[in-house]
Amino acid sequence: xxxxxxxxxxxxxxxxxxxxxxxxxxxxxxxxxxxxxxxxxxxxxxxxxxxxxxxxxxxxxxxxxxxxxxxxxxxxxxxxxxxxxxxxxxxxxxxxxxxxxxxxxxxxxxxxxxxxxxxxxxxxxxxxxxxxxxxxxxxxxxxxxxxxxxxxxxxxxxxxxxxxxxxxxxxxxxxxxxxxxxxxxxxxxxxxxxxxxxxxxxxxxxxxxxxxxxxxxxxxxxxxxxxxxxxxxxxxxxxxxxxxxxxxxxxxxxxxxxxxxxxxxxxxxxxxxxxxxxxxxxxxxxxxxxxxxxxxxxxxxxxxxxxxxxxxxxxxxxxxxxxxxxxxxxxxxxxxxxxxxxxxxxxxxxxxxxxxxxxxxxxxxxxxxxxxxxxxxxxx
Amino acid sequence: xxxxxxxxxxxxxxxxxxxxxxxxxxxxxxxxxxxxxxxxxxxxxxxxxxxxxxxxxxxxxxxxxxxxxxxxxxxxxxxxxxxxxxxxxxxxxxxxxxxxxxxxxxxxxxxxxxxxxxxxxxxxxxxxxxxxxxxxxx
Numbered sequence: 001x002x003x004x005x006x007x008x009x010x011x012x013x014x015x016x017x018x019x020x021x022x023x024x025x026x027x028x029x030x031x032x033x034x035x036x037x038x039x040x041x042x043x044x045x046x047x048x049x050x051x052x053x054x055x056x057x058x059x060x061x062x063x064x065x066x067x068x069x070x071x072x073x074x075x076x077x078x079x080x081x082x083x084x085x086x087x088x089x090x091x092x093x094x095x096x097x098x099x100x101x102x103x104x105x106x107x108x109x110x111x112x113x114x115x116x117x118x119x120x121x122x123x124x125x126x127x128x129x130x131x132x133x134x135x136x137x138x139x140x141x142x143x144x145x146x147x148x149x150x151x152x153x154x155x156x157x158x159x160x161x162x163x164x165x166x167x168x169x170x171x172x173x174x175x176x177x178x179x180x181x182x183x184x185x186x187x188x189x190x191x192x193x194x195x196x197x198x199x200x201x202x203x204x205x206x207x208x209x210x211x212x213x214x215x216x217x218x219x220x221x222x223x224x225x226x227x228x229x230x231x232x233x234x235x236x237x238x239x240x241x242x243x244x245x246x247x248x249x250x251x252x253x254x255x256x257x258x259x260x261x262x263x264x265x266x267x268x269x270x271x272x273x274x275x276x277x278x279x280x281x282x283x284x285x286x287x288x289x290x291x292x293x294x295x296x297x298x299x300x301x302x303x304x305x306x307x308x309x310x311x312x313x314x315x316x317x318x319x320x321x322x323x324x325x326x327x328x329x330x331x332x333x334x335x336x337x338x339x340x341x342x343x344x345x346x347x348x349x350x351x352x353x354x355x356x357x358x359x360x361x362x363x364x365x366x367x368x369x370x371x372x373x374x375x376x377x378x379x380x
Numbered sequence: 381x382x383x384x385x386x387x388x389x390x391x392x393x394x395x396x397x398x399x400x401x402x403x404x405x406x407x408x409x410x411x412x413x414x415x416x417x418x419x420x421x422x423x424x425x426x427x428x429x430x431x432x433x434x435x436x437x438x439x440x441x442x443x444x445x446x447x448x449x450x451x452x453x454x455x456x457x458x459x460x461x462x463x464x465x466x467x468x469x470x471x472x473x474x475x476x477x478x479x480x481x482x483x484x485x486x487x488x489x490x491x492x493x494x495x496x497x498x499x500x501x502x503x504x505x506x507x508x509x510x511x512x513x514x515x516x517x518x
Contacts, residue, residue, distance in 0.1 A: 110449060111448070111449055113448070113449040113451075113452065114452075115451075115452060116452060122387065122390075122414060123387070123452070124386045124387035124390065124511075126451070126452030126453065127386060127452055127453065127454045127455075128386065128453070128455065128480065128500065128511055129444065129447070129448030129453040129455055130448075130466065130478060131448075131452055132444075132448050132449070135442050135444055135466055138442030138443070139440045139441060139442045139466070139467060139468070140440070142440065142441060142442050143439075143440040143441075143489065146489050187445075188443070188445050189445055189446055190442045190443060190444060190445065191442050191443040191445075193442075236420055236421055239440075243478060244413060244414065244477070244478050245402070245411075245412055245413040245414075245475050245476060245477050245478065246468060246475070246476040246478075247410060247411075247421075247475065247476070248470070248473055248474065248475065248476065
């Protein structure tokens with residue numbers, strides 16, 4: 001049973017005062033329903049992801065209490081990818097024609113933190129200040145740069161690119177371009193990552209209407225097919241966040257596993273991908289994920305970035321809407337925003353951000369705590 | 381002023397020749413830190429206490445240049461905050477442990493490092509709370 005995406009919608013990402021995450025979710029849902037030309041009463045099932053909101057399904061209060069199966073999802077930083085995978089698998093089961101994947105979140109500014117005991121870490125780990133995600137990303141890219149000859153200039157170029165793309169995206173949070181000098185010269189947080197090399201947790205929502213591929217023509221003349229969706233968690237030996245220890249034997253991360261699974265399911269290879277969204281929690285993450293998702297070998301990023309290959313007009317356009325650096329990260333919605341942008345690109349509806357040459361295949365990847373990744377592959 | 385460890389059971393002492401205390405699976409041999417009751421590789425519950433080597437090589441590192449959010453961080457904040465290094469030290473061929481480093485400059489992957497105990501904060505009873513850290517050898 002193939003799956004098609006026939007409607008996409010967003011609430012802009014940023015900070016919105018008193019507007020609740022559920023308010024934003026309702027707006028994103030309405031936009032997606034309008035895009036598909038359907039009503040809420042046509043939706044047969046729903047999944048909604050959020051970190052902050054206990055019950056994102058409460059959004060039905062604003063849309064209609066229709067009694068459908070509606071499941072709330074939280075799966076770390078891959079929440080949105082998990083929502084997409086679950087919604088797609090539900091269509092693949094064959095019992096439902098039309099469903100919706102939703103994500104919404106409203107975070108306070110500043111680094112995420114919690115009680116380490118809720119993550120199988122000891123209390124002292126948090127007391128010492130080690131239960132914190134930015135330093136993990138600092139360590140990871142610092143090591144990668146030393147191992148594979150990547151410079152800080154490359155990190156600054158990635159940020160500059162994503163902010164330039166964000167300036168073309170009216171739904172983005174950060175829409176002011178910045179020079180590489182400003183980015184490199186900013187306050188150092190966790191070497192080598194300066195303040196502007198990290199995304200900010202923020203607020204936003206996104207929704208996708210999915211249906212059986214053989215019925216997609218009822219809703220749109222430009223369905224986008226979900227050729228694969230895969231979620232994987234860390235295997236022992238992966239270098240992941242919140243690890244007081246690591247074994248000596250190393251394994252590839254969950255991004256590599258999810259990527260392989262998705263390419264295999266789709267029967268598509270990285271050389272066929274025309275437009276890409278990668279998890280740029282920080283600039284270093286985008287660099288590492290380029291290799292992990294099969295788009296280059298370790299170390300090649302230095303030249304790719306310098307040559308402008310990752311720009312909208314380049315041969316490997318990455319994060320054409322500005323990624324997490326420009327949009328910020330509302331956890332529940334982030335991965336669905338990635339798919340939203342790829343769908344627009346494949347439909348030829350991305351306006352000033354449109355990748356030239358009629359892109360046909362798109363790819364999205366998200367990743368994060370506690371060591372989980374979600375990948376999707378889409379095509380016209 | 382007495383010295384008390386930040387937590388029981390993670391290092392010996394506090395004295396001048398400390399060792400980190402981990403665990404070793406008697407089934408498959410993997411070493412963890414801190415000690416845990418069951419194995420993350422083979423699910424065995426037969427874990428033995430295991431003292432870790434006090435020296436090793438710096439495997440990965442970064443700096444912490446802003447005070448971590450409190451809670452759960454209980455260390456110095458505001459003007460009392462001093463940036464520190466944090467990284468993983470590879471101890472023999474057994475395990476890599478995440479640790480504070482005694483400085484935030486002059487760090488390089490591959491450096492030889494040795495275990496020390498360092499003051500972390502003063503508790504409500506006036507005791508000096510100490511924790512483990514690694515410093516460059518020499």
